[in-house]
Structure formats: structure tokens, C-alpha cells
Amino acid sequence: MTEERSAVVVRDVRKSYGELKAVDGVSFTVAEGEFFGILGPNGAGKTTTLEIVEGLRKPDSGEVRLLGESPWPRNVKLLPRIGVQLQATSFFDKLTAKEQLQTFGALYGVSAGTAADMLELVGLADKANEQENKLSGGQRQRLSIACALVHDPDIVFLDEPTAALDPQARRNLWDVLRAIKERGKTIVYTTHYLDEAEILCDRVAIMDTGRILALDRPAVLVRGLDAPTHVTLQKGGLSLVDATALDGVDEAHEDEVSLTLSTRRPAPVLSALAERGALDGLQVRTATLEDVFLNLTGREYRA
Amino acid sequence: MTAFKTLSVAMLKGFVRDKATLFFTFLFPLMFLVIFGLLLRDAGTDKTKIALVGDGPVVSALRDSGALEFESFGDENSAVQKVKDGDLPAALIVRGQQLDVRFAQSDQVQSATVVGIINGFVDKANLAATGQPPTFTFAAEKVEDASLKPIQYLTPGILSWGVAVSAVFGSALTLVSWRRKQVLRRIRLAPISTTSVLSSRILVSAGVAIVQGAAFIGIASLPVFGLQLSGSWWLAIPLLLLGTIAFFALGMLVGAFAKTEEAASAAANIVVLPMAFLSGTFFPVDQAPAWLQAVSKVFPLRHMNDGMLDVLVRGKGIEALAVPVAVLVGFSLVIGFIASRVFKWEE
Numbered sequence: 001m002t003e004e005r006s007a008v009v010v011r012d013v014r015k016s017y018g019e020l021k022a023v024d025g026v027s028f029t030v031a032e033g034e035f036f037g038i039l040g041p042n043g044a045g046k047t048t049t050l051e052i053v054e055g056l057r058k059p060d061s062g063e064v065r066l067l068g069e070s071p072w073p074r075n076v077k078l079l080p081r082i083g084v085q086l087q088a089t090s091f092f093d094k095l096t097a098k099e100q101l102q103t104f105g106a107l108y109g110v111s112a113g114t115a116a117d118m119l120e121l122v123g124l125a126d127k128a129n130e131q132e133n134k135l136s137g138g139q140r141q142r143l144s145i146a147c148a149l150v151h152d153p154d155i156v157f158l159d160e161p162t163a164a165l166d167p168q169a170r171r172n173l174w175d176v177l178r179a180i181k182e183r184g185k186t187i188v189y190t191t192h193y194l195d196e197a198e199i200l201c202d203r204v205a206i207m208d209t210g211r212i213l214a215l216d217r218p219a220v221l222v223r224g225l226d227a228p229t230h231v232t233l234q235k236g237g238l239s240l241v242d243a244t245a246l247d248g249v250d251e252a253h254e255d256e257v258s259l260t261l262s263t264r265r266p267a268p269v270l271s272a273l274a275e276r277g278a279l280d281g282l283q284v285r286t287a288t289l290e291d292v293f294l295n296l297t298g299r300e301y302r303a
Numbered sequence: 304m305t306a307f308k309t310l311s312v313a314m315l316k317g318f319v320r321d322k323a324t325l326f327f328t329f330l331f332p333l334m335f336l337v338i339f340g341l342l343l344r345d346a347g348t349d350k351t352k353i354a355l356v357g358d359g360p361v362v363s364a365l366r367d368s369g370a371l372e373f374e375s376f377g378d379e380n381s382a383v384q385k386v387k388d389g390d391l392p393a394a395l396i397v398r399g400q401q402l403d404v405r406f407a408q409s410d411q412v413q414s415a416t417v418v419g420i421i422n423g424f425v426d427k428a429n430l431a432a433t434g435q436p437p438t439f440t441f442a443a444e445k446v447e448d449a450s451l452k453p454i455q456y457l458t459p460g461i462l463s464w465g466v467a468v469s470a471v472f473g474s475a476l477t478l479v480s481w482r483r484k485q486v487l488r489r490i491r492l493a494p495i496s497t498t499s500v501l502s503s504r505i506l507v508s509a510g511v512a513i514v515q516g517a518a519f520i521g522i523a524s525l526p527v528f529g530l531q532l533s534g535s536w537w538l539a540i541p542l543l544l545l546g547t548i549a550f551f552a553l554g555m556l557v558g559a560f561a562k563t564e565e566a567a568s569a570a571a572n573i574v575v576l577p578m579a580f581l582s583g584t585f586f587p588v589d590q591a592p593a594w595l596q597a598v599s600k601v602f603p604l605r606h607m608n609d610g611m612l613d614v615l616v617r618g619k620g621i622e623a624l625a626v627p628v629a630v631l632v633g634f635s636l637v638i639g640f641i642a643s644r645v646f647k648w649e650e
Binding site: 099106 | 310314319
């Protein structure tokens with residue numbers, strides 16, 4: 001991708017707080033319309049990186065370009081083109097969902113009509129007249145995203161939008177994020193849920209201790225690991241000895257309920273299992289971004 | 304302009320929907336107004352009552368004048384006993400042409416008043432008995448003086464205090480809450496000027512101050528309290544607006560240092576309460592010792608109080624606003640400047 005078509009360009013950005021190097025030489029570019037994820041455990045430097053890109057903080061060194069402009073110092077020309085959802089759900093006191101959107105819209109000189117449209121997008125149309133503090137965690141998070149979108153920005157920054165949500169609320173939010181992408185927005189978001197990033201993002205940057213350890217499409221990162229595929233079956237369909245003897249199986253083990261095979265060539269293993277009619281309870285688990293993280297840092301991923 | 308309007312409406316809604324804020328803005332000061340207004344309503348109007356034994360023309364003249372009230376006793380001993388017990392300040396014993404006054408030593412001012420009044424009536428009776436025209440004549444007439452009935456100084460004082468409290472708390476708590484909830488950051492990330500946001504919040508505070516003025520004056524004017532407004536009462540409006548700005552600036556300064564809403568609330572109290580007591584909110588400050596009066600001149604609330612008193616009840620004209628306006632504008636500029644220097648966008 002060429003830099004003229006890039007929505008976000010970050011070049012060797014550094015930021016220290018005393019001895020702590022919060023961001024230690026981070027570079028990446030995000031294309032227009034791309035869904036870009038910055039992943040990593042808490043304290044990896046994701047939020048600081050995002051704040052520098054948004055123009056909320058000045059980097060010690062390095063360069064940031066949003067749509068060809070520098071976000072620091074406060075660039076009033078650029079601000080209408082970016083939408084930011086902050087980590088804390090920041091709302092005005094005692095206003096209803098619709099009033100929050102109208103008020104945030106007013107900060108950008110947007111007419112009141114957009115508010116209803118945004119509530120529809122995030123699935124809160126029926127909560128329009130509820131006060132913000134009466135909404136559930138997931139609904140507040142969706143409202144907060146709607147507030148970031150109310151002025152129809154080109155780039156949307158979302159900081160941990162799915163943190164502290166229950167699984168159902170997280171999935172609802174995924175639909176919202178996909179809908180935003182369909183509108184052609186560039187999305188840059190941080191998360192510490194690697195599984196989620198794998199599903200949503202076009203490309204991800206894995207961060208730890210202020211550095212980017214890997215940056216690519218999730219599938220490419222996972223494939224690059226050359227990690228075995230795990231095939232799990234219901235116990236009793238096939239004996240451990242027969243399983244170990246199958247062509248392509250590296251290793252097999254059994255517990256009280258299941259039989260698990262490790263393989264680097266899943267195709268012959270799966271067809272052999274199909275021939276034997278031994279596919280009951282079949283689950284195939286390939287490597288995930290968590291395995292990538294483990295491989296890169298040598299330690300288990302802990303969100 | 305629409306941004307400004309929408310923001311103002313949003314902040315007004317936030318204000319009106321917050322019951323605690325409404326209480327401290329309207330009901331709390333009104334409670335003081337009602338309690339002090341009722342407590343002090345009859346202060347200073349009680350007539351002195353003394354014990355009386357016997358009767359005569361001088362006593363009749365005293366009764367007609369209404370200068371003293373009497374409680375009659377059958378004999379001298381029980382009347383004097385009443386004085387000894389401290390229940391009545393003096394006893395008047397009439398034996399034909401002879402009038403004796405026995406008074407309590409403890410309250411010399413009151414005793415002297417009683418003795419003076421009776422003496423005056425005796426002298427008058429003596430003069431009348433001689434049938435001579437008086438050599439000197441004497442006439443008394445009422446003058447509107449500087450000392451006021453309690454409701455007359457309570458209303459301007461409590462109004463100024465109420466406006467100061469709601470402006471200081473309003474701005475300090477809004478600032479701290481917006482910083483904590485990162486609303487300030489959101490505002491900074493939007494292409495709107497800080498002036499628009501600030502002025503819409505001040506507009507809401509100013510509107511609240513005007514409503515406070517109308518409510519407090521309206522209630523104090525009820526017959527039970529009996530506030531008498533002077534003709535120049537409308538000059539209070541510029542004072543209310545300038546006071547709002549001055550105390551809003553003070554709240555911004557408090558909010559710049561406080562990290563939590565609780566800390567902001569405590570700090571605002573520490574600033575506002577002593578100022579309220581020393582500035583004549585609950586009692587006329589010109590009765591305070593001289594050093595205290597000098598100290599109180601430091602506070603903008605003192606000058607706002609003075610201005611309010613002058614235009615609301617003393618009937619002074621626009622010239623009475625000169626000093627309060629100068630002080631409030633100066634205070635706003637200085638404190639506003641410092642507040643803008645120490646202002647923090649985030650924690």
C-alpha cells in the first residue's frame with residue numbers, strides 16, 4: 001500500500017514516562033477503509049500509542065500523519081474527520097441517549113437528525129429516551145461508539161470498546177463494528193481479546209512492553225507459526241493405538257471424555273477418520289493469535 | 304450558534320434533572336431565609352414591661368403613650384420580688400404624688416431607659432401642673448435610618464450567598480466531573496472553541512442566578528416576612544450576573560486543584576462558608592468589630608452583599624453599584640486568569 005492512500009501513518013514514535021518507555025519505537029500504517037487492531041496485554045502501550053495518534057499526547061520523537069496532516073498540536077481542521085471513543089465512557093450528566101448524541105453532535109456543528117440515525121446503527125433506537133446511567137454496560141459502550149460516529153468521521157479510534165462486557169454484549173458490539181466498516185470507515189481499535197481481533201481485524205499489530213512484535217493479517221501470523229492442528233473426537237470411536245497409527249498424526253492422547261490428535265497435515269487425517277466413520281464429536285482447533293503471542297514472547301498470554 | 308444553543312440546553316437539562324443540585328441551589332438557601340426570617344421577625348419590637356403598684360395621672364399618661372407596658376401588683380413586696388428574680392427590669396410604685404422606681408442593676412441600659420421614660424412623664428406632669436407655657440419645645444419625627452429590619456438585610460445577603468454557592472459548586476463540580484469522565488478530552492477532540500463551551504456553562508449559571516433572585520425575593524415579599532423592595536431593585540440584575548461570573552471563576556480555580564468531586568465539594572465549602580459568615584450573609588456586618596469589617600472587605604461576597612443591600616432595600620441608585628461592580632469585575636479577571644493558568648485537561 002502506498003502512503004498517499006494511507007489513513008494513518010506512524011513512524012518510529014517514542015514516549016517515555018521517566019524510566020518507563022511506554023511506547024518504544026512504534027511504526028505502522030493503516031489503509032483507508034481498513035479495520036486495524038492493536039493488541040496486547042494491559043500495560044503494553046496500546047492506549048498511549050492510540051492517544052499519540054489521536055493527537056491527545058505529544059510523542060517524545062517520531063511522526064504521526066492522519067489523512068496527511070499532523071494531529072499535534074490540536075489540529076482543528078483534522079478534528080471533524082476523526083472520531084474518538086475513549087476508554088472511560090464519557091457522557092454529559094443526566095442526559096438521555098438521544099440527547100447525548102445531539103450534544104456531542106453539537107460539538108461538531110452536526111444537526112440533530114443524525115442522532116436518530118446513529119441510535120439505529122448501534123441498536124439503541126428503543127433506548128433513545130433512557131438516561132445514560134440507566135443503560136447496561138454494553139448499551140453504554142454502544143452509545144459511546146455512536147457518539148464517536150455522530151459527525152460522520154473518516155477514521156474512527158476505539159479504545160478497548162469490548163472490555164468488561166459479557167459475551168453476548170461483546171457479540172452485539174462486533175455487529176456494530178462490522179456495520180461501521182461497511183460504511184467505509186477506517187477503524188483503529190485496541191483490545192486485549194486476541195480471539196476477537198482475529199475475527200474482526202483486517203490486520204493486527206501485536207504489542208508488548210511498548211514495541212510492536214508482529215504486524216500482519218491474523219491468518220498470516222497464525223499460519224507462520226507452523227503450529228499443529230488439534231483434532232478432538234468423542235472418546236470410544238477410535239482406540240488410542242489406531243489413532244496413533246493414522247497417516248499424518250504426530251501425536252495422540254486421551255482423557256476421560258475425548259481423544260485428541262495433533263497433526264501438521266489435517267487433510268489425510270480427516271479423510272481417514274471419515275472413512276472409518278469416526279467423526280462423532282469432531283472439533284478442529286488450529287493455532288490462534290494467543291499461540292502467536294506465546295511464540296513471540298515466550299510466555300502465556302494474560303489479558 | 305446552534306452548537307452554543309444545544310450545549311446550553313444540554314447543560315440546563317443536566318442541572319434541572321439533578322435533584323441534589325436543585326436542593327442546594329434553591330431550597331437550602333430558602334431554608335435559611337425562612338428560618339432566620341421567622342426567628343428574627345419580631346426582634347427589637349418588644350416593648351419593655353415593668354411592674355406597677357398603684358395608679359395615677361402619670362401612669363395613665365404613660366399607658367396612653369404606649370412607651371411602656373405594665374404588669375400590676377397588689378403590694379410593693381411582690382412587685383420588687385419580681386425585679387429581684389430578674390423577671391422584670393423595674394417596678395414603679397405610686398403613692399399618691401410620690402412615684403418610686405426600683406430597678407435591676409444587671410441591665411443598666413434597659414433600666415436607664417425605663418427611668419428616663421418615667422422621669423420625662425413626671426417632668427411633663429409637673430410642668431402641666433404649673434400652668435406655664437413651656438420655655439423649650441420638643442418634637443420627635445421618624446427617620447429612615449441605616450439599621451434595617453432583619454428581613455431587609457437577610458434577603459440580599461442570602462441571595463448573594465445562594466448565587467455564590469451555586470456558581471462556585473456548579474463550576475467546580477462540572478469541571479472535575481468532566482475531567483474524570485474524560486468529557487474534557489472529548490471536547491478537546493472536537494473542533495469547538497473552549498470559549499463556546501465555557502460561555503454556555505456560564506449562561507446556565509447566570510440563568511439560575513436570575514431564577515434564584517426571583518424566587519428568594521418573591522418568598523421574602525410574602526406578608527409573613529414582609530420584605531419591602533426599593534424602586535431601584537432591578538439594579539440587582541447586573542450584580543447577579545457579575546457575581547455569577549466572579550464565583551464561577553472561583554469554582555474553576557477550585558476545580559483545577561481538586562481531583563475528585565468529593566474533594567471539590569469540600570474545598571468549595573472551605574472557601575465559601577467563612578466568606579459567607581464574614582460578608583454579612585446572616586447578620587449586618589456593620590455591627591461587627593472594626594477589624595472584622597476590614598477583613599471582610601477582602602471578599603467579593605461582601606461587596607456583592609453591600610451592592611444588593613443598597614439597590615434592593617436602601618433605594619440607592621446606580622452610583623451604589625460602582626464599587627461592587629469594580630470589585631467583582633477585578634476579581635473575575637484575576638481569578639479567571641489564574642484559573643486558566645492552572646487549568647488541567649486531564650488527571
